[in-house]
Amino acid sequence: MPEMLTMMAWMVPLAGALLVRVVGDKVPPRSIAVAAALAALVCSLPGASLDALSHFAMVLYAGLTVVVLVAAPKKDSTVGEQAGTLLILAGTLAVYATDNLAVLVGGWIVSMLPLWVKPKESMASWLVPRLMLGVGTVALGGAVVLIAMEAQSSGIADVMSISALQGVKIIDNPAVYGLILLAILTRKGVVPFQSWLPAMCEQGSLLQAGLFVNGHLGAFLVARLVVPLLPNLGQDGLAPISILALVTAAYTSLLALTERRPRRLVGLLLLSQSSFILAGVESGTQEGFAGALLFWLVVSLSTTVLFVVLRALEARLGGWLRTEDYLGLGMRAPRLAAFFVVAAVAVVGMPGTLGFAAEDLLLHGTLESHRWVGLILPFATAMNAFSLLRLFARLFLGRYERMVPAIPDALPRERWVLTACLLVLVGLGVMPQAAMIFAQAKSTALHAMLHR
Amino acid sequence: MVSSELILGAVVALPGLVFALVTMLWLLGAPLKERFVVIVTAITYSVAVLGVLALFVEMSSQGLQQILASFGNWFKLGAYEFPLILKVDRVSLPFAALTVILTGLVGAFSARYMHREPGFLRFFLLLHLFAFGALVIFTAGSFDxxxxxxxxxxxTSVLLIAFFHERPDPVSNALRVFAVYRGCDIGLLVGVVVLHHYHDHVTPGAAALVSLLFLLAASGKSAQFPFSGWLPRAMEGPTPSSAIFYGAISVHAGAYLMLRTRPYLEMAPQVAVLVVAVGLVTAVLATLVGRACSDVKTSLAYASVTQVGVIFAEIGMGWETLALVHICGHAAVRTLQFLRAPSALHEFHQLHAAAGGELGQTGSHYEAFLPVAVRARLYRFALDRAHMDTLLDRIVVAPLVRVSTLLNRTEYRMEGKPSGARVVRVPVAGEADA
Known part of the structure; x- marks a missing residue:
């Protein structure tokens, strides 16, 4: 039964995507999509057959998808968009839930499909995302083939089972590590593979791009494949991932400083802040794991709110925004402005939000293994905080009301889901111990899982 | 009998609770009248002043050096704990007292000054949040x-500078101030990380590093050299907030941090010398700039920084008690001057009339000793506010922007083309009709 529920968690959205395609012109596609995402959330909640990391990731991801589907503007509620979002959900949940390497690769590909096959604006600008994500997928496929071949030559019956391979210590092939590393770096947008995300945010569906990245499958792969299957690597072998992640955090925050296109800017900030998750997962300490989990939660929730607000403004104004000038939209949409600013301060770790506790934990957890985190995290978050406040100021301030076109403020459906996100961020920020109890349970289990 | 620990906790928590409650009422749509907000503010700070008074009586009657209030851990994970410990001693109690007394006074003043201002409630909410933050700084039992x-x-400082957010100038000035704050706050964050790394075994080298980093943070918050350039920009906010932030509390927060850094400064005398140097350089430059300012608020702000510079020098020399007395006196006087600033012209006219039109010239005492050519050069120097903004722009901002622009261009090139997106220019309402 628990296995069945877990499988249903990713099968239902898959079926939902098909259903939207088939009957989307008769039944509102948003209704089908929200129902499927809610069903996935419900199926993920018990998590009896899941390990700590998968359970956390599945519940969070299904929840995020519900938020995105409910809050998406009408323009983004077409059959294609809703089916695509469900495919991303199904593929990502499959990667989280499965113990089978083949399903993992399958989920990895399915989660990418909606973004891969949508060259809406121009082929040239889609070349970078396609190329980088394609390289990562081929690398992951190659690594899985090599793992299977090595397992078969060692006489293991189920060559595709991650749990059967874990602890056997048969995989000592540097090519496997190299290929998995490539998959992680490309999917996570780690330098030098960072360019695809801003490009995708700018040209494609903003909400889908945000959702896709907030799966954090690169970080997940470190915990799911690298640490358990390649134990001979040790801390030194994992260090390049962290170092590159920290370089990414600094690099993308520097890029964001002069970026004037809001879509690209939020994409860069998402990349920058989420890079620290990798450092936490790889730190090997319980505080580091817990910090990474909480940071994962904070970055996912906050950036989803930022993406939703930005998309809502675009839908109201009828096109992509530029911020060379002050737009003063807060005079007409004060609630959207409030959602934006609270999410912004949360993602850069201001006190009173969960971001503060998450950053504190991450800093202490990674202090011994990565002293550079102690330096780069404050620098990167300082620059990101400035870029976000600049974006907020440009979008929402600086004009008299009579000079701002009349646009509707947050609609009830937007209000409800965004308020829920902020309640989590602020509520747990004021009383972080509740989050710590959860993080401790998950990180202890994760620590034990990765070091058994 | 209420314990002093509980009183301390209540004094710190009260403004935070009021902020949270009033915000919640507003979010729930309760009609919050100005009178209600003013009464709540008056009660809050009256109670807080009584609480601080009780703490003072307790400490002096019992001969206590400090009162520690532990409220367990804010959060705890495994062996790692974030303790929620508040502390008042002879350094923090005056600061806490200044905070609650002056915030209460500024609140009472603002009841009329901000009357019918569209952001009346926002102003008071930010005032409460500021008081909460300041009390946390002054009573924190740990650097974390x-x-x-x-x-x-x-x-809150940045949000109040951008209080009149319909105009672009306050917003862009608030952004500039935020950038300086965040840049300098890196010193505090990294300093605390260094302290955690060394635990209880701080070496002289580590002490020097921590002191340097804290000096960076303190200089940013207290507008010391070379960060004084943000101060005139901060005058965009409402006058009462300028009084409490840049005349009284916020501008002295850096000095408080330096007072708390004294144990490390004693281990690293070379940094103590640097603290003195920063303070004195700031004092000289700020008094020079202040003399060339043509508006009363900016003059007062530079006068404020001049005194804080002297206070930094006193702390660097180890004269803690003098520094404390100086801070208390300066904060009180400067708050009064800031609050009277809007009526300065009116008062001058009154004085002028009372003196029968015979009011003597003031403000040209020291300059008279200098040669005319030097005076002219100094005047230009002062008009550009001692080139401090220019210096920061050239040394920090311009290189960062250059690197960022270069990297962005490279990224765009990698993607093949600058932009294919449909870009919308948000029109000024009514523009289309015209």
């Missing part, structure tokens, strides 16, 4: 907790 208060004070 101090960071939380430090960030609150910074954020």
């Amino acid at each position: 907790l101090l960071i939380a208060g430090w960030e609150f004070v910074g954020l």
Whole structure:
């Protein structure tokens, strides 16, 4: 039964995507999509057959998808968009839930499909995302083939089972590590593979791009494949991932400083802040794991709110925004402005939000293994905080009301889901111990899982 | 009998609770009248003043050096704990007293000054949040907790500078101030990380590093050299907030941090010398700039920084008690001057009339000793506010922007083309009709 529920968690959205395609012109596609995402959330909640990391990731991801589907503007509620979002959900949940390497690769590909096959604006600008994500997928496929071949030559019956391979210590092939590393770096947008995300945010569906990245499958792969299957690597072998992640955090925050296109800017900030998750997962300490989990939660929730607000403004104004000038939209949409600013301060770790506790934990957890985190995290978050406040100021301030076109403020459906996100961020920020109890349970289990 | 620990906790928590409650009422749509907000503010700070008074009586009657209030851990994970410990001693009690007394006074003043202002409620909410942050700074039992208060004070300061947010100037000035704050706050964050790394075994080298980093943070918050350039920009906010932030509390928060850094400064005398140098350079430059300012608020702000510079020098020399007395006196006087600033012209006219039109010239005492050519050069130097903004722009901002622009261009090139997106220019309402 628990296995069945877990499988249903990713099968239902898959079926939902098909259903939207088939009957989307008769039944509102948003209704089908929200129902499927809610069903996935419900199926993920018990998590009896899941390990700590998968359970956390599945519940969070299904929840995020519900938020995105409910809050998406009408323009983004077409059959294609809703089916695509469900495919991303199904593929990502499959990667989280499965113990089978083949399903993992399958989920990895399915989660990418909606973004891969949508060259809406121009082929040239889609070349970078396609190329980088394609390289990562081929690398992951190659690594899985090599793992299977090595397992078969060692006489293991189920060559595709991650749990059967874990602890056997048969995989000592540097090519496997190299290929998995490539998959992680490309999917996570780690330098030098960072360019695809801003490009995708700018040209494609903003909400889908945000959702896709907030799966954090690169970080997940470190915990799911690298640490358990390649134990001979040790801390030194994992260090390049962290170092590159920290370089990414600094690099993308520097890029964001002069970026004037809001879509690209939020994409860069998402990349920058989420890079620290990798450092936490790889730190090997319980505080580091817990910090990474909480940071994962904070970055996912906050950036989803930022993406939703930005998309809502675009839908109201009828096109992509530029911020060379002050737009003063807060005079007409004060609630959207409030959602934006609270999410912004949360993602850069201001006190009173969960971001503060998450950053504190991450800093202490990674202090011994990565002293550079102690330096780069404050620098990167300082620059990101400035870029976000600049974006907020440009979008929402600086004009008299009579000079701002009349646009509707947050609609009830937007209000409800965004308020829920902020309640989590602020509520747990004021009383972080509740989050710590959860993080401790998950990180202890994760620590034990990765070091058994 | 209420314990002093509980009183201390209540004094710190009260403004935070009021902020949270009033915000919640507003979000729920309750009609919050100005009178209600004013009464709540008056009660809050009256109670807080009584609480601080009780703490003072307790400490002096019992001969206590300090009162510690532990409220367990804010959060705890495995062996790692974030303790929620508040502390008042002879350094923090005067600061806490200044905060609650002056915030209460500024609140009472603002009841009329901000009357019928569209952002009346927002102003008071930010005032409460600021008071909460300042009290957390001054009573924090650990540097980790101090960071939380430090960030609150910074954020409320920036939001109040951008109070009149319909105009672009206050907003862009607030952004500039935020950039300086966040840049300098890196010193505090990294300093605390270094302290955690060394635990209880701080070496002289580590002490020097921590002191340097804290000096960076303190200089940013207290507008010391070379960060004084943000101060005139901060005058965009309402006058009462200028009084409490840049005349009284926020501008002295850096000095408080330096007072708390004294144990490390004693281990690293070379940094103590640097603290003195920063303070004195700031004092000289600020008094020079202040003399060339043509508006009363900016003159007062530079006068304020001049005194804080002297206070930094006193702290660097180890004269803690003198520094404390100086801070208390300066904060009180400067708040009064800021609050009277809007009626300065009116008062001058009154004085002028009372003196029968015979009011003597003032403000040209020291300059008279200098040669005319030097005076002219100094005047130009002062008009550009001692080139401090220019210096920061050239040394920090311009290289960062250049690197960022270069990297962005490279990224765009990699993607093949600058942009294919449909870009919308948000029109000024009514523009289309015209």
